Amino acid sequence: xxxxxxxxxxxxxxRVVTPHAGALDxxxxxxxxxxxxxxxxxSRFRGDSEITQLNQATGRPVPVSPLLxxxxxxxxxxxxxxxxxxxPTVGTAMRIIGYDRDFGQLPEDGKFTLxxxxxxxxxxxxxxxxRRTVTLQPDVELDLGASAKALAADLAARLAAxxxxxxxxxxxxxxxxxxxxxxxxxxPVLIAEDSGAALDSEGEVVAIRAGGLATSSTTVRRxxxxxxxxxxxxxxxxxxxxRVYWRTVSVVAASCVDANAAATASxxxxxxxxxxxxxxxxxxxxxxxxxxxxxxxGWPAAALPV
Amino acid sequence: MAxxxxxxxxxxxxxxxxxxxxxxxAAGLGGIGLTAAIAVLAAGTFSGHQAAAAAPPAVSVxxxxxxxxxxxxPQPLPPDSFGGSNQPPxxxxxxx
Numbered sequence: 001x002x003x004x005x006x007x008x009x010x011x012x013x014x015r016v017v018t019p020h021a022g023a024l025d026x027x028x029x030x031x032x033x034x035x036x037x038x039x040x041x042x043s044r045f046r047g048d049s050e051i052t053q054l055n056q057a058t059g060r061p062v063p064v065s066p067l068l069x070x071x072x073x074x075x076x077x078x079x080x081x082x083x084x085x086x087x088p089t090v091g092t093a094m095r096i097i098g099y100d101r102d103f104g105q106l107p108e109d110g111k112f113t114l115x116x117x118x119x120x121x122x123x124x125x126x127x128x129x130x131r132r133t134v135t136l137q138p139d140v141e142l143d144l145g146a147s148a149k150a151l152a153a154d155l156a157a158r159l160a161a162x163x164x165x166x167x168x169x170x171x172x173x174x175x176x177x178x179x180x181x182x183x184x185x186x187x188p189v190l191i192a193e194d195s196g197a198a199l200d201s202e203g204e205v206v207a208i209r210a211g212g213l214a215t216s217s218t219t220v221r222r223x224x225x226x227x228x229x230x231x232x233x234x235x236x237x238x239x240x241x242x243r244v245y246w247r248t249v250s251v252v253a254a255s256c257v258d259a260n261a262a263a264t265a266s267x268x269x270x271x272x273x274x275x276x277x278x279x280x281x282x283x284x285x286x287x288x289x290x291x292x293x294x295x296x297x298g299w300p301a302a303a304l305p306v
Numbered sequence: 307m308a309x310x311x312x313x314x315x316x317x318x319x320x321x322x323x324x325x326x327x328x329x330x331x332a333a334g335l336g337g338i339g340l341t342a343a344i345a346v347l348a349a350g351t352f353s354g355h356q357a358a359a360a361a362p363p364a365v366s367v368x369x370x371x372x373x374x375x376x377x378x379x380p381q382p383l384p385p386d387s388f389g390g391s392n393q394p395p396x397x398x399x400x401x402x
Contacts, residue, residue: 002396004396004397012402013402015397017396017397077378080378081378081379081380082362083362085362169396169397171397171398171399172402173402174398174399174400174401174402175399175402176397176399185391185393186387186388186389186391187396187397188391188393188394188395188396189391189395189396189397189398189399190395190397190398190399191398191399191400192398192399192400193400193401194400194401194402195398195399195400195401195402196398196400196402197398197400199394199395199396199397199398200394201398204390205390205391205392205393205395206388206389206390206391207388207389207390207391207393208383208387208388209386209387209388210383210384210387211381211383211387213399214399215399215400215401216401217400217401218401219401220400220401220402248400248401250399252382252383252388253380253381253382253383254380254381254382254383255381258380258381259380261380262380265362269362272362273362275362276362280379280380280382281382282380282382283382283383283388297382298385298388300389300390301390
């Protein structure tokens with residue numbers, strides 16, 4: 001019997017699961033402590049966060065905390081991995097399309113400013129590991145949303161497993177990481193368009209025993225801007241929202257960061273995504289705009305919970 | 307017929323014109339060199355955005371990691387770590 005706790009963090013739903021009910025409180029405390037640190041370091045919606053300060057100090061090296069440095073280093077690695085399809089310099093573009101505060105606080109129909117241009121590019125972010133400094137070129141504004149949540153899931157699962165000396169699953173808005181020796185049947189996970197779906201919703205269930213599972217979707221976290229429907233995945237080539245070729249992509253990988261990178265990049269790449277996923281031997285499930293499902297590299301056929 | 311004084315003045319004028327011509331060439335070449343040097347420096351300091359996201363790379367290349375080690379490649383999960391399940395789910399993976 002699995003024990004679980006749900007709470008809100010990083011502007012989304014968080015869930016901690018362990019097979020040992022007695023370990024749940026310790027696991028939750030460890031995860032919440034870590035997530036509070038991640039929010040303080042990486043949230044661009046907080047005026048007092050480290051990344052907000054960094055975004056306001058372009059053009060010179062800025063010393064940052066080990067956690068923010070790791071988050072930026074990870075974001076740059078993801079950018080190189082995806083040839084810039086996932087890029088942390090989308091901060092300005094996110095603000096322009098109206099995603100300038102925690103999602104729950106977005107207005108029903110915000111002001112609209114049309115500005116289609118490429119984002120500055122991750123090459124304009126310089127990091128110095130020896131001095132632990134970050135230099136942003138002028139006009140660069142970081143948004144670590146795409147990779148920081150996945151990194152937080154990986155770190156939180158590892159930390160909770162260490163603290164409780166047992167297996168733990170951590171879900172942050174549908175980005176899932178597991179650590180420790182998995183339950184015999186693995187960790188069963190429902191695949192859905194929306195991470196807020198109820199556990200008893202109809203849908204495919206897969207099991208992972210290690211690593212991470214992430215889903216990116218254009219069908220959730222949508223808002224309207226002067227009558228135009230918006231979603232939150234930006235195509236760095238245009239600085240505007242990605243065209244919807246795949247509406248939802250789920251990927252499993254050795255870490256939640258890698259799974260999230262592949263899923264988000266696939267939304268941006270559209271028709272070109274399956275070739276890259278196949279080349280990297282990642283199991284993935286891609287749902288087209290018309291609802292048709294493509295399963296790659298051993299992603300299991302549809303199975304329903306009993 | 308020119309006087310010796312006039313010849314000397316003409317020679318002085320020719321020397322001056324040659325000097326101006328040489329300085330003009332030197333300044334031009336120096337300007338080109340300086341422009342090239344600044345261009346190289348600027349390119350290294352403010353590298354532009356690659357429009358490489360148009361299509362996914364067959365193999366990811368990390369300029370800071372010339373041997374292209376595994377760190378820039380996504381790591382797949384071993385096949386025995388993933389599969390279908392008929393168990394009640396413990397969590398939901400979806401967009402957020």
